[in-house]
Amino acid sequence: MDNIITFEDFTKVDLRVGTITEVKDFPSARKPAYQLTIDFGDLGIRRSSAQITTLYKKEDLLNRQVVAVVNFPKKQIANFMSECLVMGAVKEDDVFLLNPETKVKNGMQVT
Template sequence: MDNIITFEDFTKVDLRIGTIVEVNDFPEARHPAYQLKIDFGDLGVKTSSAQITTRYEKEDLLHKQIVAVVNFPKKQIAKFMSECLVLGAVDGKDVILLNPQIKVKNGSTVS
């Protein structure tokens, strides 16, 4: 495996649990996507663009807890600023969101 990282590298990635509080269509995106607002508790509400439209309807995402990287630099996507990266498993063209099996406090760390 060519891309081995150290444990210290891994500890730099800030993975947190958040709850999706708003979902909007993102027609300006190059590939079908939603604009998400995610509540990370004490870290506040952050935005993210997610290409998950083939697997999820907007109403199914609302109030869903997810796992995201919250310490990437902001990224401009069309006219939208993405502040975190929502994580999912890629299954063909579908992305299946990673989420806790039991509801936890928003902002909880993932290790």
């Protein structure tokens, strides 16, 4: 592996669990995507764009917990400001969302 990082590098990434509270279509995105609103408990509400339309319907995402990086800078995607990065495993063009096995408190840190 060429991209080895140290444990100190890894600890800089703030991974948290949040619950999706709103899902909207994102027609101005280059690739099909949703606009997600995610509740991270004490960290507050954050929004993210996610290219997950092939495997997930909007109604299936509501109240689903996800894992996201919450300490990246905001990123402009078309006319939308993404405030966190939802994590997923990628196989070909499909993204499989990462989530806790059982419901946990919003904002819980992933280590």
